Amino acid sequence: MRIVVDLNRCEAYAQCAFQAPDVFAMHGEEALMYEPCPGDERREQVMRAAASCPVQAILVEWPGGPAVPEEAGTGARG
Structure with a gap:
C-alpha cells in the first residue's frame, strides 16, 4: 500500500494522526x-x-x- 497526501489540501486537522499515529504525525502546528x-x-x-x-x-x-x-471505505482491496 502507498499513501499519497495532497499537502496543499491538508488543513492540519490531525485526525489522521489520531487514527494512525504510527503512520501520520504533526510536526509543529501545520506540518x-x-x-x-x-x-x-x-x-x-x-x-x-x-x-x-x-x-x-x-x-x-x-x-x-x-x-x-477515503470515501471508498474499507472495502476488500489489496
Missing part, C-alpha cells in the same frame, strides 16, 4: 509528516485515517490497482 509506504499490518488504521480526513486529502494506492479515496 504533516507521514510514512508513504506503511506495512500491510497498518491497513485498517490507514483506511480509518483516510476516512477521517475532513478535507479528503489522503489517497491510498494498492499495487496493481487504482488509488482508493
Whole structure:
C-alpha cells in the first residue's frame, strides 16, 4: 500500500494522526509528516485515517490497482 497526501489540501486537522499515529504525525502546528509506504499490518488504521480526513486529502494506492479515496471505505482491496 502507498499513501499519497495532497499537502496543499491538508488543513492540519490531525485526525489522521489520531487514527494512525504510527503512520501520520504533526510536526509543529501545520506540518504533516507521514510514512508513504506503511506495512500491510497498518491497513485498517490507514483506511480509518483516510476516512477521517475532513478535507479528503489522503489517497491510498494498492499495487496493481487504482488509488482508493477515503470515501471508498474499507472495502476488500489489496
